[in-house]
Amino acid sequence: xxxxxxxxxxxxxxxxxxxxxxxxxxxxxxxxxxxxxxxxxxxxxxxxxxxxxxxxxxxxxxxxxxxxxxxxxxxxxxxxxxxxxxxxxxxxxxxxxxxxxxxxxxxxxxxxxxxxxxxxxxxxxxxxxxxxxxxxxxxxxxxxxxxxxxxxxxxxxxxxxxxxxxxxxxxxxxxxxxxxxxxxxxxxxxxxxxxxxxxxxxxxxxxxxxxxxxxxxxxxxxxxxxxxxxxxxxxxxxxxxxxxxxxxxxxxxxxxx
Amino acid sequence: xxxxxxxxxxxxxxxxxxxxxxxxxxxxxxxxxxxxxxxxxxxxxxxxxxxxxxxxxxxxxxxxxxxxxxxxxxxxxxxxxxxxxxxxxxxxxxxxxxxxxxxxxxxxxxxxxxxxxxxxxxxxxxxxxxxxxxxxxxxxxxxxxxxxxxxxxxxxxxxxxxxxxxxxxxxxxxxxxxxxxxxxxxxxxxxxxxxxxxxxxxxxxxxxxxxxxxxxxxxxxxxxxxxxxxxxxxxxxxxxxxxxxxxxxxxxxxxxxxxxxxxxxxxxxxxxxxxxxxxxxxxxxxxxxxxxxxxxxxxxxxxxxxxxxx
Amino acid sequence: xxxxxxxxxxxxxxxxxxxxxxxxxxxxxxxxxxxxxxxxxxxxxxxxxxxxxxxxxxxxxxxxxxxxxxxxxxxxxxxxxxxxxxxxxxxxxxxxxxxxxxxxxxxxxxxxxxxxxxxxxxxxxxxxxxxxxxxxxxxxxxxxxxxxxxxxxxxxxxxxxxxxxxxxxxxxxxxxxxxxxxxxxxxxxxxxxxxxxxxxxxxxxxxxxxxxxxxxxxxxxxxxxxxxxxxxxxxxxxxxxxxxxxxxxxxxxxxxxxxxxxxxxxxxxxxxxxxxxxxxxxxxxxxxxxxxxxxxxxxxxxxxxxxxxxxxxxxxxxxxxxxxxxxxxxxxxxxxxxxxxxxxxxxxxxxxxxxxxxxxxx
Numbered sequence: 045x046x047x048x049x050x051x052x053x054x055x056x057x058x059x060x061x062x063x064x065x066x067x068x069x070x071x072x073x074x075x076x077x078x079x080x081x082x083x084x085x086x087x088x089x090x091x092x093x094x095x096x097x098x099x100x101x102x103x104x105x106x107x108x109x110x111x112x113x114x115x116x117x118x119x120x121x122x123x124x125x126x127x128x129x130x131x132x133x134x135x136x137x138x139x140x141x142x143x144x145x146x147x148x149x150x151x152x153x154x155x156x157x158x159x160x161x162x163x164x165x166x167x168x169x170x171x172x173x174x175x176x177x178x179x180x181x182x183x184x185x186x187x188x189x190x191x192x193x194x195x196x197x198x199x200x201x202x203x204x205x206x207x208x209x210x211x212x213x214x215x216x217x218x219x220x221x222x223x224x225x226x227x228x229x230x231x232x233x234x235x236x237x238x239x240x241x242x243x244x245x246x247x248x249x250x251x252x253x254x255x256x257x258x259x260x261x262x263x264x265x266x267x268x269x270x271x272x273x274x275x276x277x278x279x280x281x282x283x284x285x286x287x288x289x290x291x292x293x294x295x296x297x298x299x300x301x
Numbered sequence: 302x303x304x305x306x307x308x309x310x311x312x313x314x315x316x317x318x319x320x321x322x323x324x325x326x327x328x329x330x331x332x333x334x335x336x337x338x339x340x341x342x343x344x345x346x347x348x349x350x351x352x353x354x355x356x357x358x359x360x361x362x363x364x365x366x367x368x369x370x371x372x373x374x375x376x377x378x379x380x381x382x383x384x385x386x387x388x389x390x391x392x393x394x395x396x397x398x399x400x401x402x403x404x405x406x407x408x409x410x411x412x413x414x415x416x417x418x419x420x421x422x423x424x425x426x427x428x429x430x431x432x433x434x435x436x437x438x439x440x441x442x443x444x445x446x447x448x449x450x451x452x453x454x455x456x457x458x459x460x461x462x463x464x465x466x467x468x469x470x471x472x473x474x475x476x477x478x479x480x481x482x483x484x485x486x487x488x489x490x491x492x493x494x495x496x497x498x499x500x501x502x503x504x505x506x507x508x509x510x511x512x513x514x515x516x517x518x519x520x521x522x523x524x525x526x527x528x529x530x531x532x533x534x535x536x537x538x539x540x541x542x543x544x545x546x547x548x549x550x551x552x553x554x555x556x557x558x559x560x561x562x563x564x565x566x567x568x569x570x571x572x573x574x575x576x577x578x579x580x581x582x583x584x585x586x587x588x589x590x591x592x593x594x595x596x597x598x599x600x601x602x603x604x605x606x607x608x609x610x611x
Numbered sequence: 612x613x614x615x616x617x618x619x620x621x622x623x624x625x626x627x628x629x630x631x632x633x634x635x636x637x638x639x640x641x642x643x644x645x646x647x648x649x650x651x652x653x654x655x656x657x658x659x660x661x662x663x664x665x666x667x668x669x670x671x672x673x674x675x676x677x678x679x680x681x682x683x684x685x686x687x688x689x690x691x692x693x694x695x696x697x698x699x700x701x702x703x704x705x706x707x708x709x710x711x712x713x714x715x716x717x718x719x720x721x722x723x724x725x726x727x728x729x730x731x732x733x734x735x736x737x738x739x740x741x742x743x744x745x746x747x748x749x750x751x752x753x754x755x756x757x758x759x760x761x762x763x764x765x766x767x768x769x770x771x772x773x774x775x776x777x778x779x780x781x782x783x784x785x786x787x788x789x790x791x792x793x794x795x796x797x798x799x800x801x802x803x804x805x806x807x808x809x810x811x812x813x814x815x816x817x818x819x820x821x822x823x824x825x826x827x828x829x830x831x832x833x834x835x836x837x838x839x840x841x842x843x844x845x846x847x848x849x850x851x852x853x854x855x856x857x858x859x860x861x862x863x864x865x866x867x868x869x870x871x872x873x874x875x876x877x878x879x880x881x882x883x884x885x886x887x888x889x890x891x892x893x894x895x896x897x898x899x900x901x902x903x904x905x906x907x908x909x910x911x912x913x914x915x916x917x918x919x920x921x922x923x924x925x926x927x928x929x930x931x932x933x934x935x936x937x938x939x940x941x942x943x944x945x946x947x948x949x950x951x952x953x954x955x956x957x958x959x960x961x962x963x964x965x966x967x968x969x970x971x972x973x
Contacts, residue, residue: 095838096837097834097837097838117837117838117840118837118840118841118842118843121838121839121840122840126838126839126840127838129835129838133832133834133835133838134831134832134835135827135828135831135832135835135836136831136832137827137830137831137895137960137961138824138827138828138831138963139963139964141964141966142824142827142962142963142964145821145824145963145964146824146825146827146828146836146839146841146963147839147840148821149821149824149825149828149839149840149841150839150840150841152821154820154821154822156817156822156849156853159816159817159820159821159822160813160816160817162816166820169821170819170820170821170965170968171968173821174964174965174966174968174969175968175969177964178969190966191966193960209839210839212839213839213840335736336736336739336740393946393950396950397949397950400949400953401953402735402736403673403677403679403735403894404949404953405949406679406735406736406739407679407886407890407945407949408945408946408949408950410681410883410886410945411887411941411942411943411944411945411946411949412942412946413942414880414883414938414941414942414945415939415942415943415946417938417942418935418938418939418942419939421935421938422930422931422935422939535740535743535744538740542737576759577759578755579755579758581751581754581755582751582755584747584751585748585751587744588741588744588745588747588748589744589748591740591741591744592729592730592741592744595730595733595737595741596729596730596732596733599733599737
């Protein structure tokens with residue numbers, strides 16, 4: 045097992061509210077790692093701290109053996125972590141293809157001078173970006189909508205597009221924030237196939253999900269957050285039987301909702 | 302020392318007018334998140350309407366007591382401005398509540414220039430002398446420091462108006478509905494608050510304050526013209542941001558502080574820059590303060606709301 | 612160009628080729644038509660081209676990157692004053708255009724970056740007010756820097772600026788070829804036209820590039836843009852600097868064409884006027900900026916020529932003078948456009964990619 049990402053004692057507070065406290069976990073290369081927990085358990089906060097949207101109050105992340113910069117999202121992407129959002133966030137005035145091309149930004153180099161003069165390098169890079177974006181649309185199965193303005197896509201297709209856009213940054217770790225939210229059963233099972241394909245192609249996946257069935261069927265290992273603390277981490281079958289987890293989900297005596 | 306005291310007195314006077322105008326900005330911002338760029342122009346309309354009324358009164362009732370005339374002028378200017386505020390909200394801003402984020406602001410800018418242009422058409426380009434009905438003979442409470450009765454009046458009236466507003470917002474049902482709407486439109490509406498009416502009312506109250514401010518401005522300087530509202534409007538906005546936008550107490554504090562900084566700064570800028578800059582740079586202070594506050598403390602002096610990245 | 616073609620009513624979509632040639636021909640013969648109506652119309656056309664450059668530059672900042680800049684005219688001022696300082700008797704310096712123009716552009720870009728650095732973190736509406744403040748500060752300095760050392764000559768401005776001299780060919784002197792005399796206003800027109808076409812090509816290239824996509828991404832959703840690896844701070848600075856560059860070049864050309872500069876030309880109203888052109892044409896598309904600038908420069912002048920005689924005939928006096936008419940038109944255009952047609956007159960869909968680059972097409 046090769047460690048890809050390690051969270052070491054990560055904590056985050058908002059005013060008096062502790063959203064995350066002392067969360068440590070390790071994600072290995074090539075696995076699908078699930079992060080679950082009841083509403084407000086701190087899953088999305090964990091995502092935001094990991095991807096640099098928030099600065100953690102304690103702890104750090106080590107990715108591929110180097111510490112991740114905090115509070116600098118673009119550097120995190122450059123290191124090889126890409127994310128999607130719980131409530132889809134696409135670039136509304138661009139086509140599907142252009143959204144994915146924008147996702148490739150960090151892997152391209154052309155400067156203003158190259159763009160103004162349209163030198164050979166810039167033209168070649170632009171061609172590659174376009175082709176690669178189209179490939180990715182094919183990969184997630186929506187290439188027929190390449191030139192459709194993204195806000196006109198169906199909900200499920202928007203989800204797929206967001207994943208394609210994230211993949212365009214050539215990540216080693218793809219972090220998906222509730223990708224199945226709002227999907228029907230067919231769409232969810234298609235999504236499952238896609239995520240398995242992504243893992244098969246060598247990208248490690250971190251999955252936040254509400255849909256316990258999806259998580260249990262897809263993930264190699266699962267961590268459970270409750271009130272900002274990690275209360276369990278193991279293979280799905282074991283986690284499922286963990287009493288702390290059951291009481292967190294069903295509302296045990298300690299945390300009445 | 303006298304200069305300093307004198308500048309503090311001047312700053313307090315101008316600052317209390319800024320505070321009145323700033324309240325209008327801050328109330329609208331608090332409830333809609335909109336910078337009502339045209340608010341300064343309401344101040345101008347207030348002043349010019351009052352001027353028009355005064356000229357009329359001098360024609361038909363030359364013997365009327367000056368203070369009565371002024372009172373009537375204010376009582377005419379207020380409803381005119383209130384109607385103007387109502388119309389702005391109803392005809393323009395209401396339609397844009399769910400528009401892309403730049404649209405309402407661009408509309409407000411257009412509104413500001415439209416009002417200036419209309420005022421230019423009605424009242425011309427010239428500066429008008431505003432009758433100074435309250436004495437402007439300087440008194441000397443402390444030797445070397447001058448203050449005029451009109452200045453004293455301005456400070457007192459501003460304080461009274463602001464106290465009235467605070468009472469309205471904190472003690473009445475209406476005020477509670479306003480605060481609820483500012484907190485969250487949808488929830489307030491669910492609780493039975495007619496949020497549309499409350500938003501319209503916010504514009505109307507802000508406009509009434511602006512009318513009073515306009516008359517005070519014109520009385521203090523003895524001048525009124527079509528563009529007189531723009532700069533004070535910007536400065537009042539700065540004051541609102543300085544105090545913490547959305548916060549009533551903040552707007553008042555911000556107004557006073559800005560007035561003081563500007564007056565004291567203008568008094569000393571020449572010495573501070575070794576004669577390189579003089580008091581004609583006075584208008585820069587507001588912008589520099591605005592920039593500094595927004596960059597280093599975007600919540601302002603009293604603000605609690607996080608204004609960045611929701 | 613494609614956007615512009617589509618913007619032509621009726622013909623644009625039915626016969627793009629014909630429309631394209633029509634636009635080119637109209638652009639080329641426009642000054643001849645204008646000359647028929649009088650010299651003043653030629654001058655107006657020249658100004659329309661300058662405004663086009665400004666609108667294109669501001670559109671880059673407002674329309675592409677989504678940063679509402681209300682002090683844009685300050686960069687125009689920087690360009691114009693650079694010309695005045697380095698190519699006029701004011702300091703007795705007379706440098707050639709190929710030094711002054713790039714310098715003006717560079718100073719403007721620098722001013723853009725200086726403004727950009729502190730204000731980048733601000734939200735849209737705060738940014739607008741701070742940039743407005745910046746524009747006013749620049750104007751206040753132009754007005755007052757005649758004391759204690761006379762730098763800008765204060766409100767009087769600077770006179771007798773050098774005209775544009777292209778390697779020995781002075782554009783301000785009418786050109787005589789044999790018996791044929793070409794008035795200098797034509798020369799400026801074609802030179803400015805060249806500049807506008809150049810600007811359009813540059814801006815189009817920027818739009819369809821990783822930079823253009825990054826701007827659009829940032830404008831549509833800043834948080835998501837950061838999350839896909841866009842360094843929004845640098846991209847905003849770049850937008851400010853490049854937008855300012857266009858302003859700076861236009862300012863230099865304005866100085867040389869007009870022959871004098873004074874703070875009056877760089878008032879807030881001018882910033883607003885350029886913004887209105889962008890909004891009127893349609894934020895974020897190049898054709899919009901061009902059409903907006905053309906219409907809103909020409910319309911007030913046409914009104915001036917129609918409304919004044921009408922007013923005199925009907926009322927006996929002039930009630931609305933041309934300046935008032937212009938302000939009325941601009942402010943109404945801004946409000947009504949936002950309320951009735953927020954996408955602008957030319958709601959073309961901006962492209963950020965070249966689908967033809969895909970092998971076999973899609």
